[in-house]
Amino acid sequence: MKREDLFQQILSKESFLCIGLDSDYQKIPEHLKITEEPLFQFNKEIIDQTHNTCVAFKLNTAFYEAFGREGWEALEKTAEYIKKNHPEIFLIADAKRGDIGNTSKMYARCFFENMNFDAVTVAPYMGSDSIKPFLGYENKWVIILGLTSNKGASDFQFFYSEKEKQKLYEKVINTAKNWGTTDNTMFVTGATKAEEIKKIRKLIPDHFLLVPGVGAQGGSLEEVAKNGINNKCGLLVNSSRGIIFSDDSKNFGASARKKALEINNSMKKMLSKLS
Secondary structure (H helix, E strand, O other): OOHHHHHHHHHHHOOOEEEEOOOOHHHOOHHHOOOOOHHHHHHHHHHHHHOOOOOEEEEEOHHHHOOHHHHHHHHHHHHHHHHHHOOOOEEEEEEEEOOOHHHHHHHHHHHHHHOOOOEEEEOOOOOHHHHHHHHHOOOOEEEEEEEOOOHHHHHOOOOEEOOOOEEHHHHHHHHHOOOOOOOOEEEEEOHHHHHHHHHHHHHOOOOEEEEOOEOOOOEOHHHHHHHHOEOOEOEEEEEOHHHHOOOOOOOHHHHHHHHHHHHHHHHHHHHOOOO
16 A cells, blocks of 8 residues: 555545454354354454444454464454455555575565565564565565553663663664664564654654553553544554453444444544544
């Protein structure tokens, strides 16, 4: 997907919402667990109810890989369903891959060729040669971990170099922004670190940011938008548990839609300032 296509979808839907399909089997409604494909059936209902409220779906591969072959089949079937029925949706594999070049090449083939995801999250710790194989695909995106939303981010990401006068996460972003372009590279920036987003915007004013942590993790949509929105929006704000597990009854899909629309109403006001 091209950057302009993503931006136009944001404008037409008046939303920059990314819904995370972190489909934890233990949390899906009980009536689905007796079906042949419980994870896919859960995903399908969420997708059918919310596809016109969001511009992206993000599938965290761990929730599928944990169930072996059946889980992987649910991942593949979900990706295929989205691409077939809602091709405008920006589809993210939240896999956090990153290895030596030859291995990364295989990861890229898996997610971009075999399952046709638009983007994959990657860990930059091993350097440019672990990322560049993902950048060789036209109209595909690499989403690099910049500053994450978890508590443990403080263990390493905020290490300050007196010599370079910057924190480690700033070093990562300053270096990695030159590996690709604004047309194929995004950065993960946690919503729970909203005070840092303003600094990140100065480092990468034109890149898109994928922002997890709004909702269940306590991140503020208002703070994220205030510090991170640019003239092309430049944000994909992810909410997972707060939407998909808002109800465990047979009406879980309608409840998910209601939660997504609540977020949309706030996003609509924020986007009105761009027009």
